[in-house]
Amino acid sequence: MTLSRRDFIKGSAAALALSAIGGPCFAAAKEEADKWVKGVCRYCGTGCGVLVGVNKDGRAVSIKGDPNNHNQGLLCLKGAMLIPVIYSTDRITEPMIRKDGKKSELTKVSWDVALDFAAKRFKDAVAEYGPDSIAYYGSGQALTEESYLANKIWKAGFRTNNVDGNPRLCMASAVGGYMTTFGKDEPMGTYNDIDNATCFFIIGSNTSEAHPVLFRRIARRKQSSPDVKIIVVDPRRTNTSRIADLHVFFKPGTDLALLNGMAHIIFKEELDDDRFIKRYLQFQDNEGNARSLEEYKEFVAQYTPEKVHEITGIDPDMVVKVARMFAESPATLSLWCMGINQRSRGVWANNLIHNLHLITGQIGRPGASPLSLTGQPNACGGVRDTGSLAHLLPAGRVVANEKHRNEIEDYWGVPRGTIQPKMGHHTVALFENMASGNVKAVFIHCTNPAHTLPHLNKYTKGLETAFVAQTECFHDAETLKYADVVFPAAFWCETEGVYGCTERRYSLIEQAVAPAGQSRPAVEILMEFAKRAGVDPKLMPYKNSADIWEEWRKLSQGTPYNFYGMTRERLKKESGIKWPCPSEDHPGTDLRYVRGEDPLVPVNHETKMFFYGRPDGKPIVYLRPYQPPFEPADDEYPFVLTTGRVIDHWHTATMTGQVPELRKAYPSAFVEINPDDAKKLNINNGDPVVLETRRDKMTFPARVTATCMPGLVFCPFFDKKLLVNRLFHDAVDAASKEPEYKICATKVYKQG
Numbered sequence: 001m002t003l004s005r006r007d008f009i010k011g012s013a014a015a016l017a018l019s020a021i022g023g024p025c026f027a028a029a030k031e032e033a034d035k036w037v038k039g040v041c042r043y044c045g046t047g048c049g050v051l052v053g054v055n056k057d058g059r060a061v062s063i064k065g066d067p068n069n070h071n072q073g074l075l076c077l078k079g080a081m082l083i084p085v086i087y088s089t090d091r092i093t094e095p096m097i098r099k100d101g102k103k104s105e106l107t108k109v110s111w112d113v114a115l116d117f118a119a120k121r122f123k124d125a126v127a128e129y130g131p132d133s134i135a136y137y138g139s140g141q142a143l144t145e146e147s148y149l150a151n152k153i154w155k156a157g158f159r160t161n162n163v164d165g166n167p168r169l170c171m172a173s174a175v176g177g178y179m180t181t182f183g184k185d186e187p188m189g190t191y192n193d194i195d196n197a198t199c200f201f202i203i204g205s206n207t208s209e210a211h212p213v214l215f216r217r218i219a220r221r222k223q224s225s226p227d228v229k230i231i232v233v234d235p236r237r238t239n240t241s242r243i244a245d246l247h248v249f250f251k252p253g254t255d256l257a258l259l260n261g262m263a264h265i266i267f268k269e270e271l272d273d274d275r276f277i278k279r280y281l282q283f284q285d286n287e288g289n290a291r292s293l294e295e296y297k298e299f300v301a302q303y304t305p306e307k308v309h310e311i312t313g314i315d316p317d318m319v320v321k322v323a324r325m326f327a328e329s330p331a332t333l334s335l336w337c338m339g340i341n342q343r344s345r346g347v348w349a350n351n352l353i354h355n356l357h358l359i360t361g362q363i364g365r366p367g368a369s370p371l372s373l374t375g376q377p378n379a380c381g382g383v384r385d386t387g388s389l390a391h392l393l394p395a396g397r398v399v400a401n402e403k404h405r406n407e408i409e410d411y412w413g414v415p416r417g418t419i420q421p422k423m424g425h426h427t428v429a430l431f432e433n434m435a436s437g438n439v440k441a442v443f444i445h446c447t448n449p450a451h452t453l454p455h456l457n458k459y460t461k462g463l464e465t466a467f468v469a470q471t472e473c474f475h476d477a478e479t480l481k482y483a484d485v486v487f488p489a490a491f492w493c494e495t496e497g498v499y500g501c502t503e504r505r506y507s508l509i510e511q512a513v514a515p516a517g518q519s520r521p522a523v524e525i526l527m528e529f530a531k532r533a534g535v536d537p538k539l540m541p542y543k544n545s546a547d548i549w550e551e552w553r554k555l556s557q558g559t560p561y562n563f564y565g566m567t568r569e570r571l572k573k574e575s576g577i578k579w580p581c582p583s584e585d586h587p588g589t590d591l592r593y594v595r596g597e598d599p600l601v602p603v604n605h606e607t608k609m610f611f612y613g614r615p616d617g618k619p620i621v622y623l624r625p626y627q628p629p630f631e632p633a634d635d636e637y638p639f640v641l642t643t644g645r646v647i648d649h650w651h652t653a654t655m656t657g658q659v660p661e662l663r664k665a666y667p668s669a670f671v672e673i674n675p676d677d678a679k680k681l682n683i684n685n686g687d688p689v690v691l692e693t694r695r696d697k698m699t700f701p702a703r704v705t706a707t708c709m710p711g712l713v714f715c716p717f718f719d720k721k722l723l724v725n726r727l728f729h730d731a732v733d734a735a736s737k738e739p740e741y742k743i744c745a746t747k748v749y750k751q752g
């Protein structure tokens with residue numbers, strides 16, 4: 001596909017300016033391309049389609065947004081600056097091992113030596129200590145084919161459910177929310193809802209920095225229609241909150257009370273949808289007991305605006321205003337991300353958002369939907385849908401269910417009883433078990449846990465103790481310090497595979513260029529490793545990643561995740577398709593659970609909506625009380641520390657750090673502190689400020705800004721020289737096991 005160069009703006013100065021206000025831009029083409037190869041941006045869960053320009057020598061020379069994908073040709077600066085990342089001098093191009101234990105140097109070896117070295121350790125561990133002594137730790141940035149394959153190798157080949165990954169740090173609470181409320185994972189809405197919504201309820205998402213192209217679409221909707229209202233619920237004044245009609249500032253970690261308080265006002269003022277409630281809903285308390293609508297109303301009635309104010313600090317009038325705006329607008333779209341998920345009650349917070357949509361009937365119409373924003377580019381398609389977590393199996397199945405296990409065993413052609421019924425270790429437990437010696441060897445793929453796990457001082461012990469085999473592309477990754485074997489992986493458009501983004505859209509990344517040096521596609525690495533470690537080669541009858549896709553596509557048939565219609569050929573032609581998509585002539589689905597829209601709802605179904613994810617077809621409204629965060633501020637540690645992202649860096653900056661323009665925008669980490677607090681503590685811009693928590697203390701340069709409300713400080717986590725996760729506790733959500741990265745108590749003082 002060829003586009004002329006006048007289709008996009010030239011010059012990175014314009015791009016930088018747009019990026020600074022969170023506005024997406026087009027990429028500058030440095031050199032004329034000979035052909036354009038279709039793909040998806042390497043970074044966020046927005047999942048923008050890209051076209052990679054390749055010259056006659058087979059070298060990638062430019063990138064631009066795919067005009068036929070949902071982003072309509074737009075990219076943010078990170079996406080527009082992907083090409084130099086491929087050719088960074090920091091690329092790992094040869095396999096390496098540590099011959100004499102963790103203290104020895106990584107030395108370059110042949111592929112055979114590296115693969116055998118790793119395979120032997122895994123094989124020995126299984127022989128001596130059983131299959132649960134090994135594990136796979138994967139990523140929402142790995143290709144779907146890679147995660148599907150690894151899940152099969154570990155769960156059916158090695159016979160351990162110790163398969164988890166970084167989506168546990170990220171989307172686990174959202175998965176838990178959809179599963180408990182609707183019975184199956186993944187949103188019912190899509191990005192098209194943005195163009196139809198009349199009210200946006202953005203809670204715990206800094207969309208403008210973390211999903212810039214979607215933010216642009218929200219801003220465009222607001223500009224085109226002045227009646228459109230935007231509510232932002234965030235304890236920080238972010239770039240996102242700048243376009244809000246109502247910005248709700250509050251004490252971090254207390255918004256469960258607000259969500260229940262909104263439900264109370266909705267009933268009190270008769271803004272509920274009684275017809276929808278009676279036809280579709282059921283109510284349940286935390287003990288799993290059925291409750292009545294009346295009991296639910298009584299439950300939320302405790303959360304009067306005054307009570308909400310006491311807990312959260314939000315003005316009582318504001319609670320009423322927000323509830324009215326949410327319920328009365330013709331079509332309300334909720335968008336949320338880590339401010340909701342990374343909480344010790346993250347699943348509950350998700351349930352409470354769903355509650356509001358259900359009791360008001362703000363669901364199943366264009367623009368009315370609870371749409372959880374996914375962080376990583378392939379957390380949805382690659383990990384959630386393929387079931388590559390310790391408790392899951394492909395397409396919405398769970399390891400604890402014998403029928404589900406048998407279905408997968410039959411499909412994979414292994415004897416019944418092969419897949420273990422016991423859940424494997426979720427992420428935090430996995431690293432704990434590595435430290436204690438129960439898990440002897442781990443295969444880490446496409447993630448950098450030595451930088452991103454919570455309570456790092458505790459969990460890097462696991463990496464010091466266990467044998468670590470790791471795939472990586474960049475020397476900069478912190479986890480390499482602990483790796484016993486490093487496999488150089490083909491990067492992004494050096495190989496092919498599918499990414500599935502927030503809106504159930506699967507898009508194919510086609511191979512544009514040859515892998516750097518000796519690096520190889522991860523599916524090859526995984527298969528070669530597994531065969532040498534004793535896994536039956538019959539489990540891996542694949543020539544390439546397209547064969548794996550074919551198996552996975554067929555497995556989805558007849559499940560609520562049906563994408564049987566997405567053949568490889570079709571994905572090559574089209575720029576992404578949204579499941580359910582049961583047949584090759586099906587165009588994909590916008591409104592899930594809606595008759596006439598969702599192909600999985602019978603055409604003559606007796607009601608307009610059918611929530612087939614639940615056996616009784618009825619979503620559950622939960623009675624979930626407010627609970628404080630695990631470690632609120634107190635007299636001894638009087639500030640709340642929160643962490644998150646900046647627009648120009650991707651997580652640990654191993655990729656974005658390779659691009660001078662991005663590095664310049666954010667050269668190092670800092671601590672944001674409110675001017676009132678700064679004044680009291682005699683802190684000026686740039687001063688060294690100590691953050692001391694119950695775990696550790698570190699010094700950051702101050703950024704005095706009104707972004708944070710008083711009592712709150714914020715640090716980004718991209719900087720490996722200032723690993724803020726050393727300060728964090730390891731409290732996790734009781735159900736989803738997702739860590740509470742958003743709230744811990746800290747002392748703040750000027751270094752002196």
Ligand SMILES: Nc1nc2c(c(=O)[nH]1)N[C@H]1C(S)=C(S)[C@@H](COP(=O)(O)OP(=O)(O)OC[C@H]3O[C@@H](n4cnc5c(=O)[nH]c(N)nc54)[C@H](O)[C@@H]3O)O[C@H]1N2
Nearest residue numbers: 044204205206210253337338339375376644645647650651
């Ligand atoms: N530029 C960039 N974009 C990214 C990424 C990246 O690394 N860089 N990573 C991607 C990934 S994997 C993810 S998961 C997403 C994350 O995307 P986001 O969740 O949008 O980003 P964060 O900065 O982690 O946090 C979001 C907001 O939560 C707020 N918050 C903190 N505590 C609370 C609370 O108690 N309640 C509420 N309501 N809000 C609170 C913070 O103030 C912050 O503004 O971004 C994706 N996009």
Ligand SMILES: Nc1nc2c(c(=O)[nH]1)N[C@H]1C(S)=C(S)[C@@H](COP(=O)(O)OP(=O)(O)OC[C@H]3O[C@@H](n4cnc5c(=O)[nH]c(N)nc54)[C@H](O)[C@@H]3O)O[C@H]1N2
Nearest residue numbers: 170446447448452471477489491492643651652654717741
């Ligand atoms: N304090 C704090 N900590 C957090 C969070 C937070 O909000 N606050 N958020 C959490 C969340 S939501 C997330 S998603 C995690 C992210 O945590 P990580 O996944 O650990 O962070 P990344 O930097 O994305 O790591 C990806 C790694 O894969 C490598 N890589 C890139 N491309 C390829 C490839 O093609 N193949 C292979 N094999 N490797 C590749 C990169 O160089 C990098 O080392 O962090 C979590 N940690």
Ligand code: SF4
Nearest residue numbers: 041043044048076079
């Ligand atoms: S918004 Fe996300 S997917 Fe789109 S170009 Fe930017 S980083 Fe890439």
Ligand SMILES: [Mo]
Nearest residue numbers: 169170375376
């Ligand atoms: Mo994430």
